[in-house]
Amino acid sequence: MRKKRQSTPVAQADRQFVLAAAARLFREQGYDRTTVKEIAEACDMLPGSLHYRYQAKEDLLVDLMRLGLEQASSAVSSAVVGVSEPVEQLRRGINAHLQMLVSDSDMVYVLLFEWRSLRGEAREEMIKLRDRYEMLWAAMLKSLAEKGVIRKDLDLDLLRLIGLGALNWVATWFRDNGRYSLEEVGDFVWRVIHSAVLEGHEQHRSG
Template sequence: MAQNSTSTSHDYEEKLQGLLDVAATIFADKGYHHASIRDLSRKAGVSLSGLYYYFSSKEELLYMIQERSLRRIVDSLRDKLEDLDNPEEKLRALVHNHVSFYVSNMAAMRVITQEYDALEGEYRTKIRERRLEYSNLCTEILREVRRFTGGGDVVPLNVATFALFGMMNWIYAWYRPGSNVPTERLAEHLYRLFAGGFTGARRR
């Protein structure tokens, strides 16, 4: 039987995370359904059956990849928000946090973006809750920004939230780290594009 999280040793945790990282790149490359456990077995240098010591099904593997990354990105955001009061700075922190995490964990973030539908039942429910927690956090920041800047009420907050995530999550489709646009500047571009439209939009 695989260990539960309370009795997890250091070595076990490290190897599991290594497997999750390799699996994330394979899922990101070929898509969850097209990728096979045998691919992971080969790339990780572990026998097919040996893998099942670390997870109990392919779907649990997908779940763990998504759960861990979502937790890390939200934790990291909450951490940065603690030092900030200005709503526009909070929004800026959100964009920079998301983009920088996205670029340095491109495989896992792509899996989160593209393979949510591959989850079923309780796995799906739990990931949906984590996603909701994140997007609610974003919506609340946008609400503060609107109150702070006295902006119009043209664009509904949920539409603005999804537009922002759309901009940021589309990164995988075109951006390559090491391009002539450094990650830091990419984040600032996206922040200004969005914030300019969000705080500037007025009825005609």
Template sequence: MTQDTPAADTTRDRVLSTSASLFCRYGYAGVSMRKIAQCCDMKAGSLYYHFASKDQILVEVLNLGIEKVHAAVAAVLRVDASPADRLRGAIAAHLHALLEYSSFTSANVRIFRQVPVPVRDSTLEVRRGYEALWDGFLGELKAGGHLRDDVDIRSFRLMLIGALNATLEWFDPELGDVSELADRYADMLANGIFAERGT
């Protein structure tokens, strides 16, 4: 019944990691302290030695989810490359964080909207930081004349991140290659799917 994602040496980290995958799969209300504890080979009461409440676990899981994907994308964007390559790389980084590295980012995507409002609000700042990272990058591209003049950056960012996050619903990293997926998405988004461009 021990169901954890990657390496997690300390008990506290193991609880967070386990909670993330459970939240991701069963939703916020569908995961009990007893189930989290059971998956960590503990008893429910012991969780309160590390965390004050279920909601505190939740807040930490949600924030870690954004922080991890933020760090991965930011690292890619720091290196110099062509606009197409940077877009490809940033998309690949987001997808790897979402689909492979851990369940924190996927848990955030899945349960963000069904979490109690105070919890959601306390994670908004971290979230906005990630949005700003993308807007900055896309703004650079536009300033450099690499984007169509008539595409709105915010609209595209929302569509892009939405499309990436939605892969969670169907993509299985054991069956497909995340990097290939990223390349396909980057190509379709950058160049469109129509044979000829028109209005």
């Protein structure tokens, strides 16, 4: 019995296992301070075996980020798909993004903070993939704007940049079982957006 395909379901699970281990280490220590030996150990392998899968350490980071962006895109997509109410769509997208930042999978975190370790072509590729993810948000905001839900005096690109920035930074201070739950954070962001960005909200002030 010979193997006919390289990308069997088993190989996929294997890939995810290796990348998850690497992601955890990269998140904890940073890319540069993590050695291939450590990654191999975390996978119960020896450096040689890891080298069989990824020729260079950088290749591992690139593949990790690729997977991370796939996960992020599908997480946000599936959070908003089938939701017809545009405002509710935005709310769910925000929560999905926040959820990823603190989820068990550290890939999105690594994606946000370790892309500077890449050089040349590898970096270009990641920027392209990241932009594709951002386009998801751009499309969502554009659709909201066309429905007249967003204040007309706000630049949509700036809104996306500042908004995602506010969310992304949460990853730097948020702790599970910390002072704030993720729901509280999402709620807070939502209230701010609701009063500052959305057109036609109820004025919060009573007197």
